[in-house]
Amino acid sequence: MVSPGRAPRRIGPFEVPAVGLGCMNLSHAYGVPPTPEDAEHLLRTALEEGVTLFDTAALYGFGANEELLGRALAGHRDRIVLASKCGMTGVNGQRVIDGRPETIRRTADEALARLRTDVIDLYYLHRVDRQVPVEESIGAMAELVETGKVRMLGLSEASAETLRRAHAVHPIAALQNEYSLWSRNPEQGTLAAAAELGVALVAFSPLARGFLTAEPPDPASLVEKDIRRNMPRFGAANYPANLGLRTQLEGIARDAGCTLTQLALVWVLSRGGHLVAIPGTRSVDHLRENMSVLDLDVPSEAVDAAGQVLNAATVHGARYNETTLAEIDTERCGTAG
Template sequence: MNAPRTDALRRIGPFEVPAVGLGCMNLSHAYDTPPSPGDAAKLLLSALEAGVTLFDTAALYGYGANEELVGRVLGPHRDEIVLASKCGMTGVDGRRVIDGRPETIRRTADESLARLGTDVIDLYYLHRLDPAVPVEESVGALAELVAAGKVRTIGLSEVSAATLRRAHAVHPITALQNEYSLWTRNPERGTLAATRELGVALVAFSPVGRGFLTDAPPAVAELPSDDIRRTMPRFTDAHYPANLALRAELAALASDAGLTVAQLALAWVLSRGEHVVAIPGTRSVDHLREDVAVLDLDVPAELLAAAGRVLSDGTVHGSRYAEATLPEIDTERCGAAG
């Protein structure tokens, strides 16, 4: 494993990790046919070799397949990594179900531990807030898992600052995982400041905009019908061309600075606070190395500010989720970002 620069390390509760981790979802879920088991294993081991230590999975991803993959491949390296998973949103009879009841959380944790092949999960998130269950009850169940030694620390995902504060009053929250990128600014409406104040890490998922903020943005017309981006308004014909025009401006800024678009996007996210950690996902070893390389780059503040002006909640076109999905998300909303 390559040792990361000490100035590239950030805290997630008791853990010290490089500021760029790996989101493992797309190795098993949401983006068309997953890679072969061999290719997925190669990606995970390449991440470890590149110095990544934070690996993020969930019971939902592949309806358990992603946890099994991570556990099988990284199990021999368990002491070298910080292992994060999630409960509260799982696959039931082939469909996604949000269920934050304490009994479900306890059962899901035991199932995840078995799939991951470990006796403890370092960071265990409530994947989504169940509107039918007070967050205090869900967090109380997570706290019981800590007391039982099955979980070391707990987190929340896609919740608001108000919900974070309620949860934190029940048991210390180590990390809040919300979508955050140049074109998704919801955390700036509350959780970015609240996490800083409370000493909670803000873990940014989709920091390169689900592939949009890369040198090869998706050709939406060529995406398979089951690709999750097909359901997202900002990728539709009504909004995508305008967003691509903004991305072209961003690409010009990156190129002039000798950066890739993904590196500029990641550098921007990491500049938002010393408590911010990014977990981009990829199926490409080359893209993985490109992402991790941002830790060795010094990107001028003026360039980051310019990037933030090109893409923001005031310029992006379309919401980040379809109207039917937005009620499931507890985060603050902002402009077109949903």
């Protein structure tokens, strides 16, 4: 049996449950966000359900997501590990990658004010700026640790080589990369490198951007600002074939006595004791389903079978379009991006 269990997993000096909460979709990227009241209710329910790792970024809602967490979690700061990101922000309504030291310092001060806190527990470089050596960006972030504004540093969408370069400048506590049944990029180097260096691998989009939930997205119904509209896997040329793979996974989950969501999360968490998953959701029911995997036992045969059905070799389409892939430092999985 595969059992993620309730034993905490480590991110630097902190211990957290194996499942945290990615907060992006409460303000950003997936069409019309929920009302502030509904979003705050979701965050407070997450606290009640045992979530302690909350993940946001300056980019999400161009600051609105940090403000949301600042409001909703006020008074609970000592109960949570608060993570945010710099190096990619909104400028005049456009997403801009900017890893210059002066920008990082300014973004951190803005984040502290929006989050209503004196210190950010985990601060990621959201994207590696190809115009700025990662050593310079991490050097500026290390200054934030020295001045007490940040407790530990992380990288996001970064390769094993970049992780090693950054780690040589200042210890990196966490590497946040996309990891799910259909996005296997960490298996090209970062999964092993993180384990070797004592770095937590924080898996974002472990449910394949909603594809591995009870209600997979209908590409034809996605609103204009939903980023999945530009992701090849959700395109007309690839999505029907991917749905066929999903049907096979549903059968495996059914035979194993769990939901597809639970099977997908257990698979991610089984990849190593240094894995932490941060699925995002707007639904309290889905939040509780995600957290339920901590008390779940799934037959190892089912977990192995899921990985054989959906993987980098079987998925149809890349995880991003070529323009976005060119901005990202992670290793690619052949044509799967």
